[in-house]
Amino acid sequence: MGFFTGFASGFALTTTVLYLTVQVHRYNRLEQRNAIRDQTRALTWLASSTGAYDRRLIPSETEKLQELSPKRTQPTLSDLLKHRWNTEVETLANKAYEASWEDVRDMAVEGWSSAMRLVKNE
Template identity: 35%
Template sequence: MGFITGFLSGLTLTSSVLYLSVRIHASTRLQQSLALRDSSSLLRSVYDPEPSYVPPSARLRLGGIGDVAKDRWNGGVERAVRGVQGTDWRRVREGAETWVGEAWERVSNNKGGAAGGGK
């Protein structure tokens, strides 16, 4: 082996070992950095937790006539919905059945009386 061949072989071997060492070192540093970041985040959440979401408080806003009209409309709709939700629909049905039954009796009695009285 000549001087040039030995020199180039040594240079290639040394460069390869150096490159692989640097790559392994960079990879290890990246893993350590990620582990430290996770640990730091975990510790920070223990002693200084981020505040949970708090909805904004209701703001009092003085509006014009349009806002007053909207508020009244929304209040009326809200009262109507609460009325519908609070209704005992079984009682309403029974009342309607009773009313229709009585109306039918009155109509059927009047027809019979009118037909008999007209002859």
């Protein structure tokens, strides 16, 4: 394995691990936020004085359950990763479609020739 191949594969592996680590951390923080929000809502309901003096004002069991268990609006980790993947693939496809391949070819030839000059001089 050459230097450039090893460098590129190491870079790809490192960035992939870092990207996945950041996404898992973000997902865990969102889950923690939702759990703290649910716990705060439950404690607020338990500590509220509504119904403490007049039992007619106390919420019914169905209202209490609906209040304590809100609908999940947060997507799962796999959905987040799929969405990120799709947006990045779409961005890369648009860049590839809009790229001027003649300029890319000229830059590659220029880079190759400068690398060969550097290698031959040393």
